[in-house]
Amino acid sequence: MVKSFKHIIVLIASLFMMGVVTAQSMDNYLRTPLPIDPSLKIGTLPNGLTYIIKANPQPAKRAELRLFVQIGSVDEDDDQLGLAHFTEHMVFKGTKSYTKQQIIQFLNSIGMGFGGGLNAMTSREFTLYTLSAPTDKPEALDKAFHILSEMGLAATFDEKELQEERGVIIEEWRMYQGASERIQDQVQNLIFAGSRYAQRTPIGTYEVLSTFTREQILRFYQDWYRPDLQTLLIVGDFDPVAVEQTIFKYFGAYPAAENPRPKVSYPVPVHVEPAAIVAIDDEMSYTSVDLIWKHDPLRVNTLGSYMQKTLINQGISMLNTRLDELSRSGNPPFSYAYANFSPLTQTRSALELGAYCPEDKVEEAIQALLTEVQRIKQHGFTSGELGRSVLSTRTQLERRVADKDKELSSRLVWSFLMPIVYGDTMLGPEQQQQFFEMFSPYITVEDINGIFSELFTAENFNITVTGPAKAGLTYPSNEELIAQRALVEAIPVTAYEDRTLEEPLMADIPNPGRIVKQRTLKDSGIRYLQLSNGIKVYALKTELKNNEVLFNAFSRGGISALAPEDVIAARIVGDHIIQSGFGEFDKTTLDKQLAGHIVRINADIQLYSENLSGNFVPKDMELAFQMIYQYMTNPRRSQDSFISYISKQRTFVQNSRLDPQSVFSDSLEAVLSGYHPYTRSTSVEELNQVTLDQVMRIFHDRFGDFSDFTFIFVGNFDERKLQDYCRIYLANLPTMKRKESFRNLRITPPKGQVQRILYLGRDEKCLAVMVSIAKAKYSAQTRINLQALDMLMFEKLRVNIRESRSGVYVAQTMSQLNKYPKGRSSILTILACAPDRYDELLDACIATMDSIRAGLVADADVQYVHSTLQKNLESDEARNSYFLDEIRENLWNELPADDYLNARRRIRKITRQSIVKTARQYMTHHRDLIKLISLPLVRP
CATH class of the missing domain: 3.30.830.10 (Metalloenzyme, LuxS/M16 peptidase-like)
Incomplete structure (x- = not known):
């Protein structure tokens, strides 16, 4: 860690003058142990x-x-x-x-x-x-x-x-x-x-x-x-x-151990000279660069170490914002970049700057990261950046405190793991908020600049480059990588320009529309509204979290309603629109405007639907509605933003065919869809043909008519305010009053016994998938019956394939049930094994299915399924996301919105007979079975 506390002395002096530090010496004050969470x-x-x-x-x-x-x-x-x-x-x-x-x-x-x-x-x-x-x-x-x-x-x-x-x-x-x-x-x-x-x-x-x-x-x-x-x-x-x-x-x-073997703490040695490596592989599908500065461990167990970590966290937050802004430039040096400070081992911490970049921009990406380091060393951070970072941290802490009694035990327990591993004091949410509020008013950019000047050291420095090995593709040598730092350090760097936009997100508030119908579903309390422009709203108020509201919106149509030449462009429409901003706000100025607020909006176009989703805290509910309105009515059209977005997407697409698992996945999708053109994977060539005009045209087509949209809200919202915002913002979203649904693309899987063998990768391993597809009539009971079958298969495959044959680490069955565009079920079985055993093990999987079809289901099997489904349901019912997903699933399949209330009754209806019947009806592998098998390129 940094060599001294000298860069927080100014902060301590300020606290001393304010009376926060009294008779104790500063040195003793810094070493004051942090109090442990009193709830423990x-x-x-x-x-x-x-x-x-x-x-x-x-x-x-x-x-x-x-x-x-x-x-x-x-x-x-x-x-x-x-x-x-x-x-x-x-x-x-x-x-x-x-x-x-x-x-x-x-x-x-x-x-x-x-x-x-x-x-x-x-x-x-x-x-x-x-x-x-x-x-x-x-x-x-x-x-x-x-x-x-x-x-x-x-x-x-x-x-x-x-x-x-x-x-x-x-x-x-x-x-x-x-x-x-x-x-x-x-x-x-x-x-x-x-x-x-x-x-x-x-x-x-x-x-x-x-x-x-x-x-x-x-x-x-x-x-x-x-x-x-x-x-x-x-x-x-x-x-x-x-x-x-x-x-x-x-x-x-149990007694204490007698003469226990000493537990050794193993160091990571220091090194004065920088070291670099270029690690490439012919199956690597992406390129990344990392800059790493190694330091002594920072154990947050005293007031001094807490202050240090707070300063570092604020600096990391500001640096990540700068990197994110740089990644959205017209011709970005990288697709995504990040900064992080965390334990590397119990004896070392590490400051890391990393990036994913195009394969031909390795040196440019490293230079960009090193330039940002120099920008901090030469000019530091700005007061505007610090103000937003502090505000965001304060908001997150407020949210944690508000929900401290609402956190799921399964999530809360993980928050204690890292303190146990690395020796940090376990602070409760109120304590974290108390200490932050005590110290944050006195934090200055000088404090943070000083501590980062020590973190960016000359020694203990590594540069790593990873990427694909391809003919004609060259990488810089280790020596050239190391030399880049000296070259960048020798060049003066301009100060960061903190670009903001000082205007409201919405200058003109539209006149409210109307709620033309409303009712409350008696058993669940779900509130239903129909707005004057046709939008339907389902709102379930819960108190599972004090500071959380989730939402989802959908309309039928999606990519299926578009021409074949628009398929690839449609896949990127939603993400591009969100990344471009709205009105005069690009994504950078918008993010800065949102500092201290918790709102997230997403958009996407799937095969059969166009969707919005996101979350917000109750105090930001109107802001969330305003953002939905602005994104949908005033999207920002920017050629620079589009070029930047396509450049980033190209990075992740260009070498996907080098990855055996990616090829396998794409091949499976192709086979299951009968090689339908609407399900094809995205290629660089097709991505390069997408235009901004095309993207905006598709956006206005798919998100230009909200008359058939359904919005779902779940969480702790003010019901009166929700209705007001629905009238003001949602009821004013554009409509064309089209009568449309999705188009049945007639995506048809092959019939009969189909087997495809792919020879992929150099490693001696096999990946095998079997899929049986059957006609099905959708019902909620059938859906949970298939879940029960999945669970029983998981247990039986564990016994028959993993335990008895020692043939796999895991073998698993996953089912899916769809009502639209055509009632159909699919049961997929997947396993990884040695190349010379796939026939034997797939046959054993089929034998396991046949045993269930034959009725070999014990009472203990049914009890296992019941107890697992019941336990999972109890855990699910403590999450807003469960209710959101269930309401959407029900509405999509034209069931009552609150049909989830019948879940326990449906679990009770699962019997030995129902499991066997489900297996006989949907495990149709003797008639129709698709096998896809991946074997190594070079056989032994």
Whole structure:
């Protein structure tokens, strides 16, 4: 981190003069520990295990359990590469008191099996286990704690289970092989040069994974899985005292480790001279550049470190705004750029400036990033930029405080993870707001300029370039990359011009239209309005979040209503319109005008609909309506903006054919659609033919008639104000009173048994997909029946393909049900495996489907489906987005808007008989089955 606190002394002096700092010396004041969030109950067991408990009411009757182990792949011995991750898998395979099957049966019974959200992850520095449990069933919660304690401290590592899991792990290793992995290995060898981090990726090596013994992995577990290296984090709807007692009961039953192996902190060595690398691959589909300055870790646990991080955050925010503005210039050096300051490891932080750029603009992109660095070093930031950044931060903190009791436990629990990993103090939302309000009035650009002058150091500096390897494409050498910094530093840079527009977003407010019909849906409380221009509005007021309103709007038609030559242009219309701004405001001046407000508006044209979507906070509701009105009635036509947008899109399209997965995806879409021209992927040649006139013509056609649009609002809005804004803004959106719908494009999948084999990529892996498509009559019950079938297939494929055959890391079935343009269901099964096993494993998938069709569905299977669907529904009902999505789905399919109220009844109607009937009706693979298989280019 920066070498001293000297660049916040001015800030401290100001606080001293204002009486905020009193008798304490400044030095002592800076080192004052931050107070821990008082809502947390934190303790340490006699054996050294730390626990953190937080009561949280959302969702009701649910607890989130996280077991954090302060051990990762960096702690592996040389003969254990990959065994930290392998251990993560093995603790689910049996413990002192529970067999693998008993663990699975219990987790399935509470809706938390592998198909219900059970998960774990391994990084270089830690391992994390994730579990959810009901709190209204004390015996289930008690058992969840017992199992988790034994997974962390009493796993058995059965030899048979270990050998079966070896194949699964090797398939996971195989799945990750590819251009990204090869590129990252090179880049991380540079960034972590001389460090153990460069030698320890979590997935490990094939050599170790295929040959290690039980003794090797048991040694890892016994060395590192011990109480003093574990933290238990529990968040949910419960009595904290009772939870603490349960923790003592199970986790406290284990003694502290005797003569524990010392936990080593591994440094990332410093280097005086800059270092660079160009890492390219013939399957890489994009080009990126990164500038990285490595620093000592910044642990935010004192007032001084909090001030430092606050100054850095404000600077990063302002720098990102500058980079975003530069990316929208007429001929941008990059398509997207970002700045970030975050932990690199537990022993290093990093300031990073990165960009994605056209393959022929690598040097230009690096020069642009370095120029922005010099602009800050020579001229600093401006007071206008700082004012907007502070205002935006304040608004975000206000939102967090307003919703502090409305946050879902499953999301809240993640906010504690990084402080645990990197040693930050856990601050509550009110504390964060309090400290920010205390210090922010005294922050100056001089403070931030000073701290960034130390962050942009000469030493510990890396430049990385990644991109495709293609004939005729050359990259600068490592030496040329490093030389660019000296060249840019030698050139004077002009100061940043803070371009703003001092005028209201809407100067003239239209006269209100009328609400011609209105009613309230009695059971749900949804308010229905029909406006004088034909727009229909459905509004559901909730209190799930105090500071959130979501919206969606749709009209039938979409790309299907356009001519074939407009297909590619239509795909970019919505995004281009939003990125161009409206009226006199381009995107840059608009974003600056919106500082301190939380409003997001999106537009897009899909195959069968044109859509608007977004979100806003209640106090910005009128602003959101004004922006909808302005975007739709006064879009900004700018050739420069269009050229910039097309240039950025071209960057991501030009090399997509180099990526085997992208080719596979495009091929699957083509085969399933019968190679229909409206579903073709976008090519650079077609993108280059799109014109601004064409884009604007399509926009005015698709968004020029709102008489058939439906708007949906869900959240904590003022109902009277919502009606007023609907009359003023929505009722004045343009109409043509056309009678139109989407056009049936007659996209028809092939019939019969179809198999296509693609030879893609150099890696020894196979990706296989099977799709069966059937005629279907849409109903909400059929939709949930197919979801139940998906869940059961996931579990049975886990047993039959992953466990019994050790053939895949994951095999999964996903269903889809459409009413329009033609009633149709599709069931897609996907797996990744070794190239020589795809026939065997696809046959096993079909056999699994046939077993369900034959009625081999046990009572335990039905219970698993019920509990998982019920658990998922309870979690969904705590989110505004669930209700928004359900209302839209219902209205699109001409069902009552509040048909979601019947979800529980429909779950109860799922039986063994209904599952078998659904499988027989929609698993039509014996008649019609499409297989698409990707094999490596070079066969062994």
